Amino acid sequence: MSEIDLTQYKGVWCFGEVRHGKLVTQTYELLTIGSRIAKELNEKLSVVLVGHNLQGWTQELLEAGAEKIYLLDHPELENFTDEAYTKALAELAAKEKPNKILIPATTVGRSMAGRLATILHTGAIADVTDLTLGPGTNGAGGRALNAIRPTYGGNLFVTVRCEKCRPEIITVRPMSFPKAARTPGKIGEIVNVPINPSSWNLKTKVVSYAPEQSSELDIGSADKIVSGGRGLGKPDNFNLVRSLAKALGAAVGSSRPPVDSGWIPYRHQVGLTGRTVKPKLYVACGISGQIQHLAGMGQADTIIAINRDPECQLMKMATFSVEADLNEFIPLLVEEIGKQKN
Numbered sequence: 461m462s463e464i465d466l467t468q469y470k471g472v473w474c475f476g477e478v479r480h481g482k483l484v485t486q487t488y489e490l491l492t493i494g495s496r497i498a499k500e501l502n503e504k505l506s507v508v509l510v511g512h513n514l515q516g517w518t519q520e521l522l523e524a525g526a527e528k529i530y531l532l533d534h535p536e537l538e539n540f541t542d543e544a545y546t547k548a549l550a551e552l553a554a555k556e557k558p559n560k561i562l563i564p565a566t567t568v569g570r571s572m573a574g575r576l577a578t579i580l581h582t583g584a585i586a587d588v589t590d591l592t593l594g595p596g597t598n599g600a601g602g603r604a605l606n607a608i609r610p611t612y613g614g615n616l617f618v619t620v621r622c623e624k625c626r627p628e629i630i631t632v633r634p635m636s637f638p639k640a641a642r643t644p645g646k647i648g649e650i651v652n653v654p655i656n657p658s659s660w661n662l663k664t665k666v667v668s669y670a671p672e673q674s675s676e677l678d679i680g681s682a683d684k685i686v687s688g689g690r691g692l693g694k695p696d697n698f699n700l701v702r703s704l705a706k707a708l709g710a711a712v713g714s715s716r717p718p719v720d721s722g723w724i725p726y727r728h729q730v731g732l733t734g735r736t737v738k739p740k741l742y743v744a745c746g747i748s749g750q751i752q753h754l755a756g757m758g759q760a761d762t763i764i765a766i767n768r769d770p771e772c773q774l775m776k777m778a779t780f781s782v783e784a785d786l787n788e789f790i791p792l793l794v795e796e797i798g799k800q801k802n
């Protein structure tokens with residue numbers, strides 16, 4: 461890689477992910493950390509939106525802290541493909557030379573970041589949970605950006621720096637930062653970037669999109685989650701978890717073993733290789749509390765553990781620990797909740 465003039469790169473960008481017509485909430489989490497870094501660097505905070513019919517999000521994003529918004533809006537970008545979205549973002553970044561690009565570590569963001577880094581001949585740091593400026597230098601006389609991320613299955617946290625790479629591309633793990641507060645009426649600059657995807661000779665095309673038909677609450681946004689683990693013993697016992705979730709108005713989560721065994725789809729998995737959740741209430745049924753599970757739910761406000769083993773990690777750290785056989789306890793609890801409701 462040839463030496464580049466690092467001083468040319470200015471500004472903090474957040475990739476605003478619009479998924480099937482909705483802006484994902486992680487964009488507001490990026491704005492919290494993006495705005496902190498931009499202020500410390502005295503650089504501009506921008507959001508880049510790629511997709512179609514994007515104008516509707518601009519005011520919210522300005523109010524959430526963005527100073528400038530780039531719109532890469534085209535009918536051919538209505539549905540996400542790695543190839544087209546990354547191409548759009550890479551063309552703009554090559555021209556504008558941002559210093560940092562923050563991308564949510566969602567499925568879309570994780571998929572794009574490596575491809576983007578390759579096109580721009582730079583480095584990407586994945587799945588970051590915190591960012592600080594300094595210690596260390598950034599190769600251009602300023603403070604280095606230190607990216608903190610879990611490694612070795614969540615047993616260690618490492619600090620990674622890309623001192624000679626620009627732009628620095630970073631994917632940020634969902635729920636690592638609170639959502640940015642809004643300042644009503646705030647204004648900023650909106651740039652409609654002219655793009656022509658037809659000229660990109662794209663090899664991938666979305667033919668159609670059919671959303672999954674499900675009435676289940678999504679664990680990513682639920683206030684209450686009831687999760688089941690290997691202690692359920694068999695797939696049918698997820699009905700116990702579902703009945704408790706229904707009684708509480710909660711979403712259904714899972715540790716990894718039931719997902720690996722095919723008892724429940726992956727979208728329910730909480731943890732290091734699943735999803736990070738931060739509900740007000742997390743009920744763990746037959747889950748021991750290995751570090752990889754805690755990485756996904758350890759920040760819940762109130763944790764209730766139901767387990768036969770009082771010595772397991774989740775029972776020790778829970779707000780309320782219930783030493784019981786879940787096969788006996790959950791039906792009693794559901795019945796009691798029903799009585800209380802009546």
Ligand SMILES: Cc1cc2nc3c(=O)[nH]c(=O)nc-3n(C[C@H](O)[C@H](O)[C@H](O)COP(=O)(O)OP(=O)(O)OC[C@H]3O[C@@H](n4cnc5c(N)ncnc54)[C@H](O)[C@@H]3O)c2cc1C
Pocket residue numbers: 612613688689690691692714715716717718729730731732733734735745746747748749750751752753756766767768769772784785786787
């Ligand atoms: C790289 C890597 C990534 C990983 N990512 C994840 C991840 O994202 N999410 C995740 O969850 N795990 C993940 N894991 C797996 C993790 O290490 C653990 O194996 C897993 O979390 C254990 O799940 P568990 O608690 O359901 O099962 P166990 O650890 O087997 O615990 C079962 C619990 O059920 C209790 N129990 C059994 N029967 C009953 C009963 N009848 N009533 C009440 N309690 C009962 C037991 O006492 C025990 O505490 C990962 C591992 C690695 C190496």
